[in-house]
Amino acid sequence: MEQDATLEHLLGLRHLTPGQIRNILDHAKRFKAINERKIKKVPTLRGTTVVNFFVEPSTRTRTSFEIAAKRLSADTLSFSASSSSFVKGETLLDTARNIEAMQPEILVLRHKASGAPHMLSRAIDAAIVNAGDGYHEHPTQALLDMFTMEEHKGPISNRDVPLKVAIVGDIAHSRVARSNIHGLTKLGADLHLAGPATMLPTAVESLGVTVHYSVEDALKDADVVMMLRIQKERMGTDLFPNDREYARMFGLDKKRLQLAKPDALVMHPGPINRGIEIQPDIADGPQSVILEQVTNGVAVRMAVLYLVSHRGRPAAPVEVQ
Amino acid sequence: MEQDLIVTNGRIIDPASGKDEMGSLRVHDGHIAEVVWGGDALSGEGARVIDAQGGWITPGFIDLRTHLREPGEEWKETVESGAHAALAGGYTSICASPDTIPVNDEASVTNLIRQRGEAANAARVYPVAAATTGQRGENLADLGDMKAAGAVAVSNGERPISSARMMRRVMEYSRTFDLPLMTSSFDLSLSEGGLMNEGLLSTIMGLAPIPSEAETIAVARDIELAALTGARVHLSRLSTAGSVRLLRAAQKRGLNITGDATPHHLTLTEEANKTYDTNTKVFPPLRTEQDRQALIEGLRDGTLSCVATDHLPQNIADKELEFVYAQAGILGLETAFPLMMNLVREGVLSAQQVISALSTGPANVLGHGLGGSLEPGAVADITISQPDAPWTPTQETLRSMSFNTPFLGTELRGRVTWAIVGGSVRYALHGSIQ
Numbered sequence: 001m002e003q004d005a006t007l008e009h010l011l012g013l014r015h016l017t018p019g020q021i022r023n024i025l026d027h028a029k030r031f032k033a034i035n036e037r038k039i040k041k042v043p044t045l046r047g048t049t050v051v052n053f054f055v056e057p058s059t060r061t062r063t064s065f066e067i068a069a070k071r072l073s074a075d076t077l078s079f080s081a082s083s084s085s086f087v088k089g090e091t092l093l094d095t096a097r098n099i100e101a102m103q104p105e106i107l108v109l110r111h112k113a114s115g116a117p118h119m120l121s122r123a124i125d126a127a128i129v130n131a132g133d134g135y136h137e138h139p140t141q142a143l144l145d146m147f148t149m150e151e152h153k154g155p156i157s158n159r160d161v162p163l164k165v166a167i168v169g170d171i172a173h174s175r176v177a178r179s180n181i182h183g184l185t186k187l188g189a190d191l192h193l194a195g196p197a198t199m200l201p202t203a204v205e206s207l208g209v210t211v212h213y214s215v216e217d218a219l220k221d222a223d224v225v226m227m228l229r230i231q232k233e234r235m236g237t238d239l240f241p242n243d244r245e246y247a248r249m250f251g252l253d254k255k256r257l258q259l260a261k262p263d264a265l266v267m268h269p270g271p272i273n274r275g276i277e278i279q280p281d282i283a284d285g286p287q288s289v290i291l292e293q294v295t296n297g298v299a300v301r302m303a304v305l306y307l308v309s310h311r312g313r314p315a316a317p318v319e320v321q
Numbered sequence: 322m323e324q325d326l327i328v329t330n331g332r333i334i335d336p337a338s339g340k341d342e343m344g345s346l347r348v349h350d351g352h353i354a355e356v357v358w359g360g361d362a363l364s365g366e367g368a369r370v371i372d373a374q375g376g377w378i379t380p381g382f383i384d385l386r387t388h389l390r391e392p393g394e395e396w397k398e399t400v401e402s403g404a405h406a407a408l409a410g411g412y413t414s415i416c417a418s419p420d421t422i423p424v425n426d427e428a429s430v431t432n433l434i435r436q437r438g439e440a441a442n443a444a445r446v447y448p449v450a451a452a453t454t455g456q457r458g459e460n461l462a463d464l465g466d467m468k469a470a471g472a473v474a475v476s477n478g479e480r481p482i483s484s485a486r487m488m489r490r491v492m493e494y495s496r497t498f499d500l501p502l503m504t505s506s507f508d509l510s511l512s513e514g515g516l517m518n519e520g521l522l523s524t525i526m527g528l529a530p531i532p533s534e535a536e537t538i539a540v541a542r543d544i545e546l547a548a549l550t551g552a553r554v555h556l557s558r559l560s561t562a563g564s565v566r567l568l569r570a571a572q573k574r575g576l577n578i579t580g581d582a583t584p585h586h587l588t589l590t591e592e593a594n595k596t597y598d599t600n601t602k603v604f605p606p607l608r609t610e611q612d613r614q615a616l617i618e619g620l621r622d623g624t625l626s627c628v629a630t631d632h633l634p635q636n637i638a639d640k641e642l643e644f645v646y647a648q649a650g651i652l653g654l655e656t657a658f659p660l661m662m663n664l665v666r667e668g669v670l671s672a673q674q675v676i677s678a679l680s681t682g683p684a685n686v687l688g689h690g691l692g693g694s695l696e697p698g699a700v701a702d703i704t705i706s707q708p709d710a711p712w713t714p715t716q717e718t719l720r721s722m723s724f725n726t727p728f729l730g731t732e733l734r735g736r737v738t739w740a741i742v743g744g745s746v747r748y749a750l751h752g753s754i755q
Contacts, residue, residue, distance in 0.1 A: 014525065093641050113643030114527035115597030134645070136527030175527060202530060203521035 008312035009128040010304050011117050012137035013182040018157070021143070021183055027303035028147050028296070030318050034071065035299055044318060045074035048309055049104040052078035054131070055092065056112040060270060060294065061131050061141070065108050068301035074106075092116060093123055100124040105309055109133070114175075127308035135173050141269050142179030144300040146187065148293050149224055152265055162190040166218040166260070168250060169228025169277055170239070172201040176269045177228060181207050194218035195250060198239045215250050222260040226267040227252050227277045243276045253279045257287065265289050324369050325349050326744060329362045331373025331705060335380065336677035337694035346378065348701040351744035355697055371739055371746070373705050379676045380693050381413025381702030381740065383683035385474075385503060385581060386557055386629040387654065389415075389446070392433060393422025398634040398722050400434060403654070404443035406632075406721040408748035410655040411679070411737035412444050413702040414692055415632075416503075419451035420478035426451035426462040431470035443747055444740070445702075447473040447687070452491040452502065456480040459487065461494050468498050473687050476503040476557070479604070483509060485542055492552035501553040501686055506543045506564075507605065511535035516645060518591040518606045526594065528644060531606050537563035544571045547578050555686050556580040558631050560605040562615030569624040579686050581627035581678075582616040584660040585651050585727075589613075593727055599640045599647035600727045603633075617669050626682035628675075630657050634723035652726040655719055659735030662708050666734070672708075680704075705739035712736050 003026070004019035013021065034042055050069040054062050062078055069076040092111070099107065107126040109117050114134030121128040132138040149163065150156060156163050165184055171177045171193050181204075184191050191209040193200065194217070205211045212218040219225060230246060240246050257266065266278075266288045274280045283290060307315050329345040333356065344358040347368070357363055384407065390397040398406075400417070407415045417434050419425035425434060431448045438446025450472035454460045456479075464475060475495045481504075482488045488504075495502040512535035517523050519530030540556060544567060547554040556568060559580050568580045585603060590610050593601040601607060619625035630653025639648040661679065664670040684693025692702040713732045716724050740748035 091638075091641065092643060111643070113645045115644045118597045119643065134527050172524075178525070178527060201524040202519050204524050206521050207525070 005307070005314040006312055007304070007307040007310070009117070009121050010139050010308060011121060011128065011130050013139045013142055013179045013186070014137065016186070018186045021146070021186060022157070024143055024300070024303050024307060025147055025150065027306060027318065028143070028300040031302040031306070032296065032299035041071050041073060043073045044306055045069070045072035045309055048074045048106065050074045050076045050106045050108065050305060051099050051104040052076065052108045053096070053099065054078065054080040054110040055116075056081065056110050056132070058110050058132065061110060064294070064297040065131060065301050068298050069305055071298070072302055072305060074305065093119065096120050096124055100126060106305060127311055129304055129308060132175055135175055135178070137179045138175040139179045140297065140301050140304055141176050142183045143304070144293055144297040145180055145226065145267060145269070146183055147296045147300050148267065148289055149265065151292075151296070152289065153223055156184065156187040156189050158188070162188055163224065164190045164192065164222045165224040165226065166192045166194060166222040167226045167228065168194045168215055168218060168252065170199040170230060171195055171204060171228070172199050173231065174228050180226070181209055185209065192218040192222070196240060215256060216259055219256055219259040222264050224265045224267060225252060225257065225260050229269065229271065230273055230277050232273065247276050251277050251279065252282050254282065257282055263287070267293060270294070323350070323744065324367065325354070326371065326741070326746070327363050327365050327368045328371045328373055328378055328703065328705065331376050331378035333358070333378045333695060334672055334676045335695040336673055336681040337380070337699070338696050341673055346695060348741070348744045351701055353695055353697050353699045353701050356695060371705065374707070376705055376707040376738060377672070378695070379704050379706070380680035380684070380695055381704045381742065382411045382658070382679040383414040383687070383692055384412050384630050384632065384654065385416050385555070385627060385683045385686060386418055386631045387415040388418045388420055388631070388633045388650070389434070390634055391421065391437065392430065396722070397636050400437035400446055401441040401443070402720065402722045403632070404438055404441040404446050406654045406719070407444035408740040409720045409737060411658050411704040411706060411740060412654055413704060413740055413742045414445040414447060415654070416447045416449050416474060418478045419449050419456065419476060424451050424456050425449070425467070426454050426456070428463060428466040428470040431467045431472050435471040445742060447471070447691075449474045449476045449503070450500070452477040452482065452495070453487065458482040458484060461490060464494055464498050464500060468500060472500070473691065474501045474503055477505055479505060481505045481507040481509055481539060485546065488543065489546050489550060492546055492550040492554065496550060496552040501555050501688070503555045503557045504543050505558070506536060506539035506556055508535045508539045511538070515606070516602065517594050518608050520591065520609065522591050522594065526597070528594070533561040533563055533608065533612070536561050536605055537567060540564045540567050544568070544576065544578060547571075548574070548576055554578045557629060558583050558586070558605060559616065559625065560586045560608050560612060562612045565615045565619040565624055569619070569622070572624060579627065580619070580625045581629040582619065582625055583631045584628060584653055584657040587613065587616050587620075587628070588660045588663060589727065597644045598727060599642060599644055600651065600725050600729065602644060602647050602649045603651045604649040617664065620670060620674060620678055626678065627686060628657065628661060628678040629683070630654055634721055635725045636723060637725070640725050650725060652719070652721055652723060655721065656714060656726055656728050656733060658706060658737060659733035662735035665708070701741060701744040703741040704737055706735065706737045709734050710736040
């Protein structure tokens, strides 16, 4: 595959080429080596300012981006909606323009409105990294998912039999699912989605995936099983009746997991609802790589921050001595 | 008595008589006095003369759905600014949607809008009465009183009437006063929270979807209620192929129901939403190319007799926001004509069809001879235009107080040069009349 080392912003995986995705994943591999050393820090982004702007609460992703930036020696500043002037009624654009005036090179944005990073990328000069926007995309999550898959299963592309990945849950309201759909299909994976019809978005099958209402059908011989978090606040709405019914019909338990390949990976973007979409013995079981996903998230985000710091110019591979 | 006015050297397109050829016309005492077809110019002696310079001479345009933001949101548009924007777009009459603050649901508000319209001395401003008090869909508003104060039609504005029983009563009560009812047929339980057309694109963009059925289900209901009540029903701003199909079938049944579409639904599709540009956020949402084609076909075969702008001014502060938080709405008055001319240039609509949809069609919905004709005796509401003249809508060129249009900064072709209301020249693009 032709590698493409350019990355102006990271708004989503939908508009990346397979070569750009490959390049990010390969860079992440080098950065992971740094993370396994005793001194986990390189001077790569010294003098670069990274602002983590989290308008929607997220401990995991924000911490991961912060650690990633610090390990690259960038100066970081994180602030969230509750601590910002947002509560004083300032608009996103005004807040972003104020941040911009302090000349950061990279702005990492988490926002509950789909398209918010696109709006900022048009309005300000800094490179924008989407850390999750509404139901649209969560590109670094999908990249770390793909990275984790490749660590265990080898390259996703150019296989004799495509890697079979099942994603189960509320696809309609999942930015993680959307980014994984775009990324995995670009690399040639065989993607299967499952959930109740209330949680499967219109025309999603047009994105090159197979849609199932039966979890069993989706899991059959899967190499990877990815369970999505059920938002408890959606319970009792028109999407599903209650958690008991959901766990029985769509949750991952030992019996269902046996339908997948014996060495299938179990993944979850977290935070998990134990006993609802995934049984505790599976979440903590030998096939689960849920915590590895978190570890790999740092390396993947280091790669993304490094690449966007070049503002669209090709980035040279990082030397890891 | 005022001097006669003569308009010469133009292509007169008059859908009311079906004529379309070069000619001149004379206005006397606020009415069309005579029309001379062919090259022979009318004698200009003792009269003021407008040289149309080879452009089009058509009945003044009539907009069935203009949101003036007065009273209540005067920083977005006033009756006066809206009436002037209307003239610049060729509209000599606009129907003011009742969605004001307070709602136009009683005669004092109707009077205010009418009086401000008269004071503006621009396009005619016809108040449209809210169907129900506070647009809440619970109690009938004072339709008789508002008609006496100058309301020409009934509408629940932006807020559809959920209860079929209430809708029935609104139709019956509108009929009582011989007022046309312009519906906003939409099932809000299906569209609630929705941001764009439901389909692959809404799935990719992660924006809450609005299915076509939110419209077609309500259109079907309102057609059945129109059959039940015998009311004069006009289906406003239809956006889907299904709605056009239902309306066509209703007309075949002999029901007296009309319908319109907006210039933006006729020229844009959901593809315009792709960049999350909030100036493309509108309700009903921009639909698919298939829907757009069906709307055009509706205009071609007469199922849709009107184009209505749904002109909805929004302040930039309400648009420079995340897509979900931005207010919906697109300006229409000043861009309608060039956008419709795009369809003429593409060869999908004739000049006659477009002019009819902008003038004669809406006049027929309102009834009572409120314009839409250039035949002798008709009221002299006239629009003169250069149908291919290029111009660019900008904050400076637009006369509206707002500039929420996806066409901002885009060169359009088709510009109104003169607008005449009741025989008086109210708008001249290049200075005043000699």
